[in-house]
Amino acid sequence: MTSQKRDRSDALSREARTLTPGGVHSNVRLAGPPVFFDRGEGAWLYDVDGNDYLDYLLGQGPNFLGHAPAKVNDVVAREMRRGSVFGAQHALENRAGELFLDTVRWPERVRFGMTGTESDQAALRLARAATGRGKFVRFEGTYHGWLDNVLASTEDGVTSPASAGQLPHHLDDTYFLPYNDAASLEATLAAHDDIAAVILEPVMCNSGVIPPRPDYLARVRELCDQHAVVLIFDEVITGFRLALGGAAERFGVTPDLAVYGKAMAGGWPVSALAGKAALMDLFADGVVHAGTFNSSVPACAAVIATLTTLREEPPYEQVEKHGSALMDQIRELAHTYALDLRVQGLPAAFHVSFGPQEPVHDHSGLAGLDLERYQRLARTLVDHGMWVAPRGIWYVSTAHGEHELDVATSRLDAALAAETT
Numbered sequence: 001m002t003s004q005k006r007d008r009s010d011a012l013s014r015e016a017r018t019l020t021p022g023g024v025h026s027n028v029r030l031a032g033p034p035v036f037f038d039r040g041e042g043a044w045l046y047d048v049d050g051n052d053y054l055d056y057l058l059g060q061g062p063n064f065l066g067h068a069p070a071k072v073n074d075v076v077a078r079e080m081r082r083g084s085v086f087g088a089q090h091a092l093e094n095r096a097g098e099l100f101l102d103t104v105r106w107p108e109r110v111r112f113g114m115t116g117t118e119s120d121q122a123a124l125r126l127a128r129a130a131t132g133r134g135k136f137v138r139f140e141g142t143y144h145g146w147l148d149n150v151l152a153s154t155e156d157g158v159t160s161p162a163s164a165g166q167l168p169h170h171l172d173d174t175y176f177l178p179y180n181d182a183a184s185l186e187a188t189l190a191a192h193d194d195i196a197a198v199i200l201e202p203v204m205c206n207s208g209v210i211p212p213r214p215d216y217l218a219r220v221r222e223l224c225d226q227h228a229v230v231l232i233f234d235e236v237i238t239g240f241r242l243a244l245g246g247a248a249e250r251f252g253v254t255p256d257l258a259v260y261g262k263a264m265a266g267g268w269p270v271s272a273l274a275g276k277a278a279l280m281d282l283f284a285d286g287v288v289h290a291g292t293f294n295s296s297v298p299a300c301a302a303v304i305a306t307l308t309t310l311r312e313e314p315p316y317e318q319v320e321k322h323g324s325a326l327m328d329q330i331r332e333l334a335h336t337y338a339l340d341l342r343v344q345g346l347p348a349a350f351h352v353s354f355g356p357q358e359p360v361h362d363h364s365g366l367a368g369l370d371l372e373r374y375q376r377l378a379r380t381l382v383d384h385g386m387w388v389a390p391r392g393i394w395y396v397s398t399a400h401g402e403h404e405l406d407v408a409t410s411r412l413d414a415a416l417a418a419e420t421t
């Protein structure tokens, strides 16, 4: 496949633009090509014109078990016959909570939500309530949701609101620091006694999939302890994807609170905030966290089925194997076509862009990469049946096997050949 016909997608896209701004229901999708999908199955997507795509976007991460996983969806369909939300408790919540805590291991309590954005807000509120302090530290290039107090972009070392309609003072409660730089965190915590929390993506997946330097997370933990500051891991991407216990398990560092989403529910909209009882129980003692749809029957059924699947057949070795082989293939093809394509990250999630091969350690390092050129390549890849994000992050699912690796290699080859002729 070199150039797909997308007449029906184009027509639906024209219609969508009369119904919703930009024809999309999330601004993140404005950057992607206007493809309308009919269905997904395993590692594959099928659009309304009959084109197939090998999916390395996974719906921005949730489809870690592949699309429409029967082991999850069958359980959800069965349980949903009993109803959806009751404005009260139901027994599946306890089973989902128990399984969640037993799987992640370090937390003692969990609160389910719908999105990472809102669970991040709950974490920050809880940290403020617990410490009686108002501000928090975060890192240039991380993403903690689209709300006013966390949506930010950093250019040339200056961080400002990323959306029209945000006010500059919305970010006044935040100290922005470079990721992977323990010295700047040490200095900031020493200089200010108004800091409630340090929140970070333990692997900075939203900016170039930048892993922590050895011992960085342990040092962050140490500094938070020294200053009685709450350490929050935003594991919305890393949770259940790097290990059953997420980045905390993978890097052996335990936060005070952590936020989960995406991979935890087989494609269903569920998030979680988890932590030690002493902190979390404040939600029953003056700190408000709410949501009409929290812990619905389908959400709990999806969590139970997903975590049971991950526990019974831990897929981490297989995902890493596929991811590593794919990263190698991209490097090899880049060499064949003499392109300065570069790949960085973990096998389960990695980043592709153009630029020097040296590893990038923080957000400022991305300035040396040609991300726009990659956006153009992403379009070409889509035209060749590879569904990838324009921003360069690739996700691997448990449904990506040897056949998918072969297809990915030949489609990448064709796309790069088209790119270089």
Ligand SMILES: Cc1ncc(COP(=O)(O)O)c(C=O)c1O
Pocket (backbone or CB within 6 Å): 060, 114, 115, 116, 117, 118, 120, 143, 144, 145, 146, 201, 206, 234, 235, 236, 237, 261, 262, 271
């Ligand atoms: C690290 C991180 N935190 C929070 C969020 C927000 O999650 P959601 O889109 O479910 O609101 C995201 C979304 O991509 C994320 O990557």
